[in-house]
């Protein structure tokens with residue numbers, strides 16, 4: 001293939017130079033530490049991963065059945081337009097099918113939106129401690145990131161975010177509830193914020209954790225009003241389908257049509273589509289698990305509060321721990337087979353984020369934590 005190794009070397013150097021210049025300042029997303037890695041590192045036989053806000057109860061049994069049935073058809077490409085899933089989502093939200101945008105996880109939906117509506121010379125606004133993918137997608141789009149400080153260190157400062165809008169602002173991202181801080185804004189606060197924005201700005205309200213606050217928030221899809229409003233949701237959290245990678249957004253049909261020009265033809269795989277349809281059809285089962293998770297979150301938050309370690313109130317499926325020696329705490333938790341998520345990447349070096357596990361997993365975490373805290377006090 002390559003006869004002239006001299007020119008091949010030069011080509012490789014050129015490729016590397018191009019890759020370095022195009023990715024300068026880009027940092028890859030760092031996911032939670034995998035269980036296998038911790039077991040190998042520490043020589044343990046069992047570990048509890050509480051690092052990625054996954055659903056510890058698994059998906060609906062109906063979704064599992066749908067995945068098994070779809071498995072025998074994976075020699076075929078999936079429906080590139082995701083018709084059945086779009087219909088199911090559209091019916092569920094009482095919107096039209098052309099208002100539904102599907103993605104390989106809501107992560108892809110967020111990236112597509114930012115890439116579609118922002119580029120060099122434009123600005124994308126988000127809170128400095130908001131979901132890190134907004135910053136990564138903005139960097140990748142070539143737009144300028146405008147990161148707005150939280151007034152209290154945790155909660156989006158909606159007034160400051162509105163004040164940061166300029167004529168270069170093309171996209172604003174709000175995570176509600178936010179990851180990693182767990183904070184929540186009520187619908188009226190969000191609507192007041194939306195009313196301050198120019199009509200042509202695309203506003204992404206990222207509701208990956210919506211189901212955990214459905215009672216508090218009400219129907220955001222129909223209650224919030226703005227021409228550029230995009231509400232994104234995921235099947236990764238409450239629906240327990242993180243491994244399938246499927247998420248969606250609801251927006252004006254014109255927005256969806258534009259973004260669809262950017263996506264790859266078969267972005268949501270066949271098993272994911274089938275699983276999501278089945279999971280949405282088993283909403284009672286899903287919401288019963290959400291109630292279990294919310295009860296466990298209260299248990300964890302009460303316990304952290306008693307230890308003086310509660311980092312703030314969370315409305316999602318994780319809790320925040322705050323301690324001045326978090327790296328030591330992290331190491332000691334990992335020594336005991338518990339994997340939390342350090343938050344230094346968010347400028348929160350004294351916080352750990354702990355996903356709400358099932359009852360036994362949470363008990364294992366609390367047992368380990370109590371032991372460590374007792375050791376620290378000796």
Ligand SMILES: Cc1ncc(COP(=O)(O)O)c(C=O)c1O
Pocket residue numbers: 052053104105106107108131175177178179206208209233234235236242245246247
């Ligand atoms: C706020 C928020 N939005 C979006 C996502 C992306 O989730 P997924 O791509 O699995 O739908 C996450 C994942 O943790 C998140 O925390």
